Amino acid sequence: MTIYNYEVRKANGESTTLEAYKNKALLIVNTASQCGLTPQYAELQQLHERYGDKGLSIVGFPCNQFGEQEPGSAEEIAEFCSLNYGVTFPVLAKIEVNGPGSHxxxxxxxxxxxxxxxxxxxxxxxxxxxxxxxxxxxxxxxLELTDEIEQLLR
Known part of the structure; x- marks a missing residue:
């Protein structure tokens, strides 16, 4: 099994796989809207704009496991990301990243x-x-990943 076979859910609940990202570099990030690190959304969007047409895809996976810093619904998360950080890369359905319920x-x-x-x-x-x-x-x-990204895109 490869990373592309994993089933994921879009924010609207629709099931898909990561197959759409095959043959592209992929940056997978567990995200949260009420975290001290939330401003990283802006840098993720910058990477998306800079490298998206060069073969990099960014996928956000909201997670509420750390300090309950992602309590919102899929709609609320999408609206927050769009309004506050201009996010246009996919932010999928909320998941767990650790423990027995981890994706x-x-x-x-x-x-x-x-x-x-x-x-x-x-x-x-x-x-x-x-x-x-x-x-x-x-x-x-x-943005500190620029060198690694550029190396993958060569």
Whole structure:
């Protein structure tokens, strides 16, 4: 099984897979709207605008597991991201990233890296082959990943 086979839900509840991102570099981020790191949405959007047409896709997975900092509905989250940060990259349905209810995609990612998600805005940069995966902790700002992104896009 590859990363592209995992079923995910769009914010509207529709089921899909990550297959749409095959052959693209992918930045997967667990997000939250009421976190001290929430301004990272702005940098994620900048990366989306800079590299989206060059082969980078960004996907946000809202999560309420850390300090209950993502309490809103899918509609509220989408509206917040759009109004406050101009987000145009996909922000999918809310999931859990740790524990028995964790989403299978995040179980896969944490199994690969050997540790659970510590906080909101943990980032996984996935190569176009779906196999090369690098993890970046929340304090690493999205724009600090520019070199790694550009290397993947070559």
């Amino acid at each position: 299978p995609l995040y179980r896969y990612l944490t199994d690969l890296t050997g540790e659970e998600i510590r906080w909101n805005f943990t980032k996984f940069l996935v190569g176009a082959d779906g196999l090369e995966i690098a993890r970046f902790e929340p304090q690493v700002k999205p």
